[in-house]
Amino acid sequence: MKCLGASLPRPLSFLRPRSLMGQMMWAVAVALLLVQGLGAALVYRAQRESYEHGMLNAAAMSLLTERPGGSRPTLMRGRPFGPPLGGPPPRRFRLESNAALPVAAAERRDRDAEEELRAILAEQSFAIERIEVVHRTIGADPVARSGxxxxxxxxxxxxxxxHDMMAQHLLVVAVKPQGQSDWLIARVRSPRAERILLGPLILQTLMIYIVLFGAVALILRRITRPLAALTRRVERFAASPDVIGQLPPSGPEDMRHLIVAHNAMEQRIASMLDEKDVMLGAIGHDLKTPLTALRVRIESVEDEGERRRMAGTIEDIVRTLDDILSLARVGRPSDPRERTEVSALVASVVEEYEDMGEPVDLGDTRRIVAELRPTWLRRALRNLIGNALRYGQRAQVTLRREGALAVVEIEDDGPGIPDDQIGAMMDPFIRGDPSRNSATGGAGLGLCLARAIADQHGGALILKNRRDGDGQVVGLTARLEIPAAV
Structure with missing residues (x-):
């Protein structure tokens, strides 16, 4: 038999990456980013190479057609031809012939473009002695700027x-033909490749993200909504197995099968719990009847000492039977929660022991209201105070608020519990070492029942040894935590 009231998992949150939907969306986002990034890099590289190749072809066309001896010898020495009046801005400036090299020594040359342009001109039988290619803005080139x-x-x-036109990209090609002293300079104007290519790639990536994320979100929503409903149903059933009704199947076929299977399991568990309650009620009735008869019969025993021992044994059996029945029913309480002032309830329990002359002191308390089952909480407090009196000869009870919790602490001056046995002491039918329990009797259900009652209210029971300045154990503190009302 296990102590009831195990902690429940936290509800799914769709706003955290730990949730199913959050993890799926993160996985899709990362995978899409990697795939789209790799694809965009390859496409961008191929398109940029094609774009730059086209610019070099335009420059080569200018060199081949406008140079002396070309198909359209429109060369003008010393200055470029301007654009037609009223026409659009020139994409390609007319060829210029100049004795001075227009490329400064500090400018960075495009070696790859130079090799590609050299190959293009060589195919057209255009023999060149030197070639230099640089990239500029129009504003940085005097000839293009004036045009x-x-x-x-x-x-x-x-x-x-x-201003925008002056900031545009300009490809400047300077070629020195073999046997000539002048340089032929061709200029091709165009926005940089990054401006042309990156925009469509970014827009394409955003569109893919929107479409794919929308589709994945719809699919995950169909899965996670019934899963969240099932989770809430499991939590409510775990907190109160008397929940009536079943969860209607929804979502994909797999989720529907899961919900149907859960409904069947829930119904079977509820039936087993009902059978258990009926069985325990019958056991309690059938055992208490002969125990009552034994109380009557022992009155005929002439030996007073023997009669007291027999009566004590019967009382131990009755108390153990009551503890077992209470522990079995704590998971399915029949009484509703009530808004109760915890300080008044604790004070009333302490007064019961004071009226019996027991050394129980009520320490610092404060007014705290909580939604609880008073009868069960009284039972837990009596068990904890009884243990303190039994093993520590006195009990000090305090009540304070810590955040959203009402904390009741019961301290004693007993020998404490070995640290490695504190957890086991709250299991059913577990008794401590002989030095602590040799003269106490009991079935080892008091602490387990108190912990089950705390769990029933959404709280916890924590045992901790009290130590002095030298680290010696001077008593035990039982900390009972109950959620306080807002």
Whole structure:
């Protein structure tokens, strides 16, 4: 037989990563981030290479068609051609010929682009001696800046648009043909590849997240809602097996089967508990009747000492039987909870012992109200105070509030309990060492019943040895915690 009132698991919370829905969403988010990040990186790399290749082809086209001897020899020495009046801003500036290299020594050259452009020109039989490729903004290039400024004046563009154009990306290609002293400079204007490619990739990722998260959330909601309802039902049934009705099946087919199986198990447990109550009631009736008859019969015993011993034995049997029946019924209390002033209840129990001349002192108390079953809590306090008097010769009772708990402490001056046996002492039919229990009798159900009553109210019973400054055990403290009313 086990002591009732085991602690229940905390309810599922869908706002914490520890919940099923939270863990699933986190897993989907991390997996999607890794997959989409890898895919976006590969797509971005391929598209950027294609984009830069197109810019180099535009620059090569300018070098091949506008150089002297090309298909359209429109070369103008010393300055670029401006855009047509009223036309759009130029994407590709006209070819420039200059004796001076336009690339500064401090500028970072694009070696990969230089090799690719060299290969493109070599395929077109364009022999070059040197090639240099750099990236700039339009505002940092004097030729491109003057061309855009001219276009802005003609079009009467606003300052903010001019500023945006000056910040755009410019690819500058300087080529020195073999046998010539001048450099041919081609300029291609375009936004940086990052600005063109990253935007669509980010938008695509966000759309995938929204669609996938929405679908996963709907599926998980169909699973977690009936699971949460089942959890609440299990908690209510564990707290009070007299809960009437069954949980209607809902959710996916697997969840429906689980709920149906739980309903069947719950009904079977309730039936077994009902049978147990009937059986215990019959046992209590059938045992107490012959015990009452024995009380009458021992009156015929002439030896007074023998008669007292027999009467004491019968009383021990009756007390043990009452403890067993109380422990069996504590999990299914029939009386409802009442809003009770705990300080008054504790004081009344202490007064009972004071009226009998027992050394029980009521220490500091404060007014605390709680929802509880007074009869059961009185039984727990009597068991704890009785143990303190039996093993420690006195009892000191205090009541205080700690947060949301009403805490009753009963202290004695006894020998305490070995630390490795404190937990076992609250199990049923477990008695302590001989030095503590040799003259006390009992079946070892008092502490177990007190703990079951505390658990029944959502609280706890904690035993702890009291020690002096030298670490020696000077008594035991029984701490009874009950949730206080708000």
């Amino acid at each position: 855009v400024a001219f276009h802005a004046r003609v079009r009467d563009m606003p300052p903010d648009m001019i």
